[in-house]
Amino acid sequence: xxxxVLGAAGMVGRKLTERLARDGELGGKPISEMTxxxxxxxxxxxxxxxxxxxxxxxxxxxxxTDRLVAGKPDVxxxxxxxxxxxxxxxFEKGDRINLDGTRNLYESIRKAGNAPxxxxxxxxxxxxxxxxxxxxxxxxxxxxxSYGMQKAIGELLLSDYTRKGFFDGVAIRLPTIxxxxxxxxxxxxxxxxNIIREPLVGEPAVLPVADDVRHWHAxxxxxxxxxxxxxxxDGEAIGPRRAIAMPGVSVTVGEQIEALRRAAxxxxxxxxxxxxxxxxxxxxxxxxxxxxxxxxxDLGFRTDASFDDxxxxxxxDELGGRxx
Numbered sequence: 332x333x334x335x336v337l338g339a340a341g342m343v344g345r346k347l348t349e350r351l352a353r354d355g356e357l358g359g360k361p362i363s364e365m366t367x368x369x370x371x372x373x374x375x376x377x378x379x380x381x382x383x384x385x386x387x388x389x390x391x392x393x394x395x396t397d398r399l400v401a402g403k404p405d406v407x408x409x410x411x412x413x414x415x416x417x418x419x420x421x422f423e424k425g426d427r428i429n430l431d432g433t434r435n436l437y438e439s440i441r442k443a444g445n446a447p448x449x450x451x452x453x454x455x456x457x458x459x460x461x462x463x464x465x466x467x468x469x470x471x472x473x474x475x476x477s478y479g480m481q482k483a484i485g486e487l488l489l490s491d492y493t494r495k496g497f498f499d500g501v502a503i504r505l506p507t508i509x510x511x512x513x514x515x516x517x518x519x520x521x522x523x524x525n526i527i528r529e530p531l532v533g534e535p536a537v538l539p540v541a542d543d544v545r546h547w548h549a550x551x552x553x554x555x556x557x558x559x560x561x562x563x564x565d566g567e568a569i570g571p572r573r574a575i576a577m578p579g580v581s582v583t584v585g586e587q588i589e590a591l592r593r594a595a596x597x598x599x600x601x602x603x604x605x606x607x608x609x610x611x612x613x614x615x616x617x618x619x620x621x622x623x624x625x626x627x628x629d630l631g632f633r634t635d636a637s638f639d640d641x642x643x644x645x646x647x648d649e650l651g652g653r654x655x
Contacts, residue, residue: 332356332357332360332361332362332363332405332406333362333363333364333365333366333402333403333404333405333406334351334357334362334364334365334366334404334405334406334407334408335365335366335368335399335400335402335404335406335407335408336348336365336366336367336368336373336407336408336410337368337369337390337399337407337408337409337410337411337436338368338369338408338409338410338411338412338452339367339368339369339373339385339410340367340369340370340371340372340373340374341369341410342508342511342512342513342551343410343452343508343551343554343555343558344367344369344373344408344410345373345374346551346552346554346555347408347410347555347558347559348365348367348373348375348376348383349376350555350559351365351376352365352376352377352378352379352380352383353376355379355380355381357406357559357562357563358562358563361380361381362380362381363381363382364381364382364383364384365379365381365382365383365384366383366384366385366386366399366402366404367383367384367385367386368385368386368387368388368390368399368411369387369411370387370388370389370390370411371387372385372387373385386399390411390428390432390435390436391427391428391431391432391435395435396432396435396436396438396439397439397442399436399439400436400439400440400443401443403443403445403447404447405445405447405448406447406448406449406450406562407436407440407447407448407449407450407498408450408452408558408562409433409436409449409450409451409452410452411428411432412428412429412432412452412481412482413425413428413429414478414518414519415454415456415476415478415479415518415519415520415614416518416519416521416611416614417518418476418477418478418481419476419477419478419519419614422477425477425478425481426477426481429478429481429482429485430481430484430485433451433481433484433485433488434488437449437488437489437492437497437498440492440497440498441492441495441497441498446496446497446498446499447498447499448498448499448500448501448562448566449489449498449499449500449501450500450501450502450503450558450561450562451485451486451489451500451501451502451503452502452503452505452558453482453483453485453486453502453503453504453505453574454478454479454482454504454505455504455505455506455507455547455576455618455619455622456474456476456478456479456482456618457472457474457479457482457483457486457504457574458470458472458473458474458479458619459472459473459474459475459479459617460475460616460617460618460619462619462620462621464621465581465621465622465623466576466619466621466622466623467622467623467625468575468576468623468624468625468626472486475617476614476617485502486502486573486574489501489502489573489574490502490571490572490573490574493566493573494571499566500573501561501562501564501566501569501573501575502573502574502575503557503558503561503574503575503577504574504575504576504577505549505554505557505577506547506548506549506577506578506579506580506634507520507523507546507547507548507549508524508548508549508550508551508554509523509524509527509548509549509550509641510524510527510528510531510550510551510641510642510644510645510649511524511528511551512528512551512645512648512649519610519611519614519615520546520615520618522536522537522538522539522540522611523546523548523584523587525537526538526584526587526588526591526603527587527591527642527645528645529602530591530595530599530600530602530603531591531594531595531599531642531645531646531650531654531655532650532654532655533599533602533655534602535602535603535604536602536603536604537603537604537605537606538584538603538604538605538606539606539607539608539611539612540584540607540608540611540612540615541584541607542583542584542585542588543583543584543585544583544584544615545581545582545583545584545620545621546581546582546583546584546615546618546620547579547580547581547619547620547621547622548579548580548581548582548635548638548641549577549578549579549580549634549635549641550634550635550640550641550644550645551644551645551648552635552644552648553579553633553634553635553644556632556633556634557577557632557634560630560631560632561575561632564630564631568630569630572626575624575626575627575630575632576622576624576626576627577624577627577632577634578622578624578627578628578632578633578634579622579624579634579635580634580635580636580637580638580640580641581620581621581622582638586638587638588600588603590637590638590639590641590642591642593639594639594642594643594646594654595654595655599654599655
């Protein structure tokens with residue numbers, strides 16, 4: 332089996348490739364080769380039972396996606412995108428990468444003619460307020476950000492290309508991934524991770540929203556599980572509605588902070604500094620807060636049981652099981 336991972340240098344892409352290297356197979360089929368691609372050079376897993384090639388490039392550039400799919404991969408993980416805050420601040424860049432890059436990829440796959448499984452990472456940003464208490468699977472798409480619009484169009488194109496038989500696509504609407512390791516990025520949702528990650532290692536963090544802001548989360552470990560399951564699930568079981576809202580944990584910022592207190596004590600919580608940010612406040616106001624992901628659960632997708640578990644995953648996977 333040949334696998335292509337676009338956006339492989341990102342946090343989720345890196346964890347996905349590590350998981351694939353560790354497993355050595357996907358859906359019971361041994362992996363023969365894997366290509367990792369991003370705008371910066373991806374880091375290959377240290378040990379793999381198959382060949383790994385790392386490439387860099389500009390996804391929307393002319394001919395780039397033709398080149399990437401020329402080897403006719405069996406599974407393509409499309410994680411490549413610029414994040415929500417950056418897409419909102421730079422409309423042209425967001426459209427070029429998130430929209431044009433995706434359309435180019437789909438067209439290149441169509442022309443290659445081998446109909447692979449394509450897993451597209453969409454987002455809960457495809458939804459827009461006003462919301463019910465919990466968003467059902469049949470809730471309409473009315474994105475209120477450019478990023479959400481770009482992801483929604485990617486979903487629609489994926490469904491149509493799948494209907495036409497050009498490939499077998501699955502779009503997974505990811506919750507906000509928390510706790511993200513590494514340094515803060517330009518995602519408007521980054522503070523959800525920052526207020527946990529930094530205090531766990533004894534560093535200060537800034538909270539730009541109120542404690543009563545509620546949001547939908549999943550751990551990086553769960554996100555990788557979603558991708559693996561989406562790559563191997565029976566397409567007939569999914570049916571014609573190819574975009575699926577993933578399960579997650581709905582908590583307020585205040586509940587996040589209390590989970591941090593249970594994990595690391597009052598000293599960690601005291602490192603959080605409240606600095607309201609009007610731009611982030613306006614973006615967050617249009618985000619969904621809670622879901623009823625019955626389709627995903629019926630199809631076998633699984634996630635964390637609580638935000639305490641999400642923090643524990645970060646401690647185990649990033650901090651060696653120890654905190655400051």
